[in-house]
Each structure stands twice: as structure tokens, then as C-alpha cells.
Amino acid sequence: MRKNQVDVITLGCSKNLVDSEQLIRQFLANGYKVSHNSSAVNGEIVVLNTCGFIGDAQEESINMILKMVEAKKSGRIGQVYVMGCLTERFMDELKKEIPEVDGYYGKFNWKNLLTDLGKAYHHDPLGGNRSITTPTHYAYMKISEGCNRSCSYCAIPIITGKHKSRPMESLLEEAKALVASGVKEIQLIAQDLTFYGLDIYKKNCLAELMQRLSDVQGLEWLRLHYAYPADFPREILDVMRERDNICNYLDIALQHISDRMLRAMRRRVTKAETYDLLCYMRQSVPGIHLRTTLMTGHPHETDQDFEELLQFVRDIRFDRMGAFVYSHESGTYAYEQYEDHIPLSVKQERMDRLMQTQEQIAGELNAAKVGQTLRTLIDRAEEEYFIGRTEYDSPEVDGEVLLARGEHPDLQVGHFYPVEIISADTFDLYGRIH
Incomplete structure (x- = not known):
């Protein structure tokens, strides 16, 4: 165990990573040495930032907590603290089941960890609010927290609450500071980028934000993760087409295509509207590369629904695609209203067929780039x-x-x-x- 050493371990998405980077900055400002996702965890303090989105992620987080508790018992590390989405959602259960952890914190009250350690919270410490853990030429920038959508399967609103946009001026200041530090590419992230501004400005402001960020001198690439198809702000495509430093790339999670499943999932969009939107994207931004995520095995998904989804993948030929199986999450609409009746083997087989189809498409699209x-x-x-x-x-x-x-x-x-x-x-x- 190394004195004055902090190990921060981040599980889950890039939004969690930004939270970890803010925490790391605070530890550095208080005189600690910090390692992130080290292969040899040996700190006096270990902080685990967890994911609680679906069953597999929860299991990974719990296994890591148990691993750190064992390391603590053997004397290889000191105190163990746990924060993030899993604790925000299951705080009481975790305290009861794994009491060996020295302290649990949610997704938003992690600053209390510093107080409990007798350390000060430094506003704008060392000239910035984060310590970038990515390669120094790119960084993630979170433009909002939470989500106002009500998708049947999703526990994110339970964990993070309603959508809260960050003020535009704050984002511009952060972008300028990142670029000044050597960052050339900024990945804009949020649970739902396309809701940006509606809460604080009473209108969708993503297009304006993109314009103002792309004006930051020295920013070479600006990339967008994650869009939502219902009420999609089409004006952002004009900005993408017109600005050379906005990547012709969009990550838009679609989940399904059959109208039956879109209704069951409470997605507030139809099959026809989805096809129309994707066609419009490709017409508006020639060469745009689309990434999506699809789900198999949501309650009531039939073989016919799945075949529609498979045909959708063949029709659209997504440039990038991921998929996951439905997870029956407590507190969600689907958990309360539907029975999780589709066997895991069927969910998995459908997902495997999706990914095999996508693999062939991806290979063909890549081959077309030879010579470019x-x-x-x-x-x-x-x-x-x-x-x-x-x-x-x-x-x-x-x-x-x-x-x-x-x-x-x-x-x-x-x-x-x-x-x-x-x-x-x-x-x-x-x-x-x-």
C-alpha cells in the first residue's frame, strides 16, 4: 500500500469518466498522487466510480467492489470508497450487503468524500476543473445531466433525474480551456444531446452551441454523442454540413424499428419517421457516418418484430452499430408493466444475428474506403x-x-x-x- 496514493477506477460510460476526471483534479489539488484505471491498484485510498445501467454493468461494478474489499482485507490497499450510478440507485442495499466499504456516495454528492477525508474542495484548482485521463489531444465534454424521456426499459432517469443543461457560457469556457491545454478534438456527450437548452433557454440550442464551439480557435474536431430520434432538431445537420471542424458523424440510439416495439418501448417515434429521418440525415450531410444502438428481447418482441429490425439494419447499412439484450430493471416502466418473458438464449441469439449482419456490412463499407x-x-x-x-x-x-x-x-x-x-x-x- 502506497501512502498518499489514490487509485480511481472508472466503470461505465464516458459521462462517468468526466465525473472521475473532476474528482482526480480535486485529489491532485489536495496533494495526492493519483492513478486512473491502474493495472496495479495499491493506493492508500481507492475510489470506484460505478455503472448501474443494466444487469451486466451492475454485476461488473459489484464484482469490482468485492475485489477491492478483498485487497483491503489483505492490506494491499487502504480505504475503499464507492460512488456513481450504482450507488445512486442501490445505496441502501449496497451498504447492507457490502459493509466493508469505507463510504458510499451517489452520482452527484461525491464532493462529500473530500469533506469526509478532511480535505477542501478547490474551485477551479490548478487552472481547471478536470484532470484529463484520455490522451491529451482529445477530451469528452458533458453538456447536460439527466434525461426527460420516458423509455420503458431505461433506468437512467431514475438514477440521474430530469434533464439539466449546462449554461452555454460555461461550456464555451471549458472548451477554450481544453483547447488551450492541447486538446484538438472534443466529444460532446450527454444522455440526450438533442434536448439541450429546452430546460434553461426554453428552446433547443444544440445548433447554436455547435456553432459557438466550432468557432473556438484551435478546435480541429467536434463530435456528437448521443442523439434521440423523437423531435430531432434537424437544424444541427445544417451546422454540421457548413462547419469543417464538426465531424460528419452522429451517434443516435434507435433501439428498434417495428411500430409495435417502438410503442412498447415508449419511444414516441414511428418506423416511417425513423426511415425518413435517416434518409434526411444522409441527404443533408453527404458522407455522414451514423452510429446506432439496438436492443433485442424487449418484452413482447416477436420473431416478426425481430425480422423487421434485421431488415432495417440491411436497409440502412449503419456505418457503426452496437447492440445489447433487454435487461429487466426495477423501477422502470417495463419492469412494472411487462413480464420479462423472452428467454435470455433467445435475446442473445437475436443480438448475435444482428451483429453478424452488421459485421458483413461494416466489412463492405470499410472495403469501399480502400484507395481514399x-x-x-x-x-x-x-x-x-x-x-x-x-x-x-x-x-x-x-x-x-x-x-x-x-x-x-x-x-x-x-x-x-x-x-x-x-x-x-x-x-x-x-x-x-x-
Whole structure:
């Protein structure tokens, strides 16, 4: 166990990561040494930032808590604290079941951890409110908390509450500070980007926010995660098309396509409206790459519903796609109103068929890029390759561009290069400097 050492472990999504980065900054401002997601956790203090979205994520978080408790018992680490979405949702149960944890905090009261440790909360410490854990050339920026949607399956509103937009001026200040620190790419994130501004400005302000952020000098790429299809603000597509530093990329979670399932899921959008919106996106922003997430096994999903979903994937040919099986989450509308009657094996088999179909599509779309020259940002250097991304690739979730180090010894991480694509596999591209 290392004295004055804090280990922060983040599970779940990039929105959790931003919370961890704020906490790390506070520990640094109080004189601690901090490691994030270290392979060798040995701190005097360990803070676990948990995910509570669906069953698999909850299980991963609980297993990590138990692992840290065992490390504490053996003396390898000191105090263990747990925060985040899982504790926000299941605080009482966790305290009862795993009392060995030194303190539990929710998603929003983690500042109390500093108080309980006898440390001060530093406003704007060390010239910023976060310590970036990503490579220094890109960062995530959370523009809101919470969600006002009422999707049947989703526990996020239970955990985070109603949508709360951050003031635009605050976001602009943060973006300028990030760019001044060397960030070239900002990933805009929220549970629902497309609701931005409705609560505090009484109108949708995402397009205006995109315009103002894209005016920040030195910002090379601005990328959007996650949009919602109902009441989609189509004006953001005009901004995307007109601004060179806004990536032609959109992450929009669609979940399903059959009208029966969209109603059961309380998505407030129809099959026809979804097809129309996706067609409009591709017409408005030529070359736009669309990422989506789909769900299998929601209560009442029939074989016919699933076949509609499979055909939807074939029709639209998403550039990037993920899928997950329905999880029966307590407190949600689906939990209260529907029986979770579809066997897990059926849910999984449907998801596997979706992903197999997408794998073939992704391979074909990648193969079509061979011969093109794409602006590529180098993220990291590995043993054999420099690894980069195009504007069509988000970190962690999308494919990458690989350049042989032996042929390109002078490339620099965090720099952009014109890369000719010379070959492709299902998910990654291989290239050389053009």
C-alpha cells in the first residue's frame, strides 16, 4: 500500500469518466498522487466510480467492489470508497450487503468524500476543473445531466433525474480551456444531446452551441454523442454540413424499428419517421457516418418484430452499430408493466444475428474506403503500428487506422496526417502517409 496514493477506477460510460476526471483534479489539488484505471491498484485510498445501467454493468461494478474489499482485507490497499450510478440507485442495499466499504456516495454528492477525508474542495484548482485521463489531444465534454424521456426499459432517469443543461457560457469556457491545454478534438456527450437548452433557454440550442464551439480557435474536431430520434432538431445537420471542424458523424440510439416495439418501448417515434429521418440525415450531410444502438428481447418482441429490425439494419447499412439484450430493471416502466418473458438464449441469439449482419456490412463499407485519402489523427503508438482515427471514428467504440511504424518512424501522436487507405478488414483500416 502506497501512502498518499489514490487509485480511481472508472466503470461505465464516458459521462462517468468526466465525473472521475473532476474528482482526480480535486485529489491532485489536495496533494495526492493519483492513478486512473491502474493495472496495479495499491493506493492508500481507492475510489470506484460505478455503472448501474443494466444487469451486466451492475454485476461488473459489484464484482469490482468485492475485489477491492478483498485487497483491503489483505492490506494491499487502504480505504475503499464507492460512488456513481450504482450507488445512486442501490445505496441502501449496497451498504447492507457490502459493509466493508469505507463510504458510499451517489452520482452527484461525491464532493462529500473530500469533506469526509478532511480535505477542501478547490474551485477551479490548478487552472481547471478536470484532470484529463484520455490522451491529451482529445477530451469528452458533458453538456447536460439527466434525461426527460420516458423509455420503458431505461433506468437512467431514475438514477440521474430530469434533464439539466449546462449554461452555454460555461461550456464555451471549458472548451477554450481544453483547447488551450492541447486538446484538438472534443466529444460532446450527454444522455440526450438533442434536448439541450429546452430546460434553461426554453428552446433547443444544440445548433447554436455547435456553432459557438466550432468557432473556438484551435478546435480541429467536434463530435456528437448521443442523439434521440423523437423531435430531432434537424437544424444541427445544417451546422454540421457548413462547419469543417464538426465531424460528419452522429451517434443516435434507435433501439428498434417495428411500430409495435417502438410503442412498447415508449419511444414516441414511428418506423416511417425513423426511415425518413435517416434518409434526411444522409441527404443533408453527404458522407455522414451514423452510429446506432439496438436492443433485442424487449418484452413482447416477436420473431416478426425481430425480422423487421434485421431488415432495417440491411436497409440502412449503419456505418457503426452496437447492440445489447433487454435487461429487466426495477423501477422502470417495463419492469412494472411487462413480464420479462423472452428467454435470455433467445435475446442473445437475436443480438448475435444482428451483429453478424452488421459485421458483413461494416466489412463492405470499410472495403469501399480502400484507395481514399482520409485525414487521420494519431492516438497512440503500439509495438508495430501507429494507431489513428478518421473523423468517422470515435475513440474506444469505433474502428481505427493502422500505419506500420517501420514505414512511418517520424509520426507524432496527437497530430493529423493525410493517410491513403491501402487495405481494410471488418473494423479497421490500414494506411500509409499520402
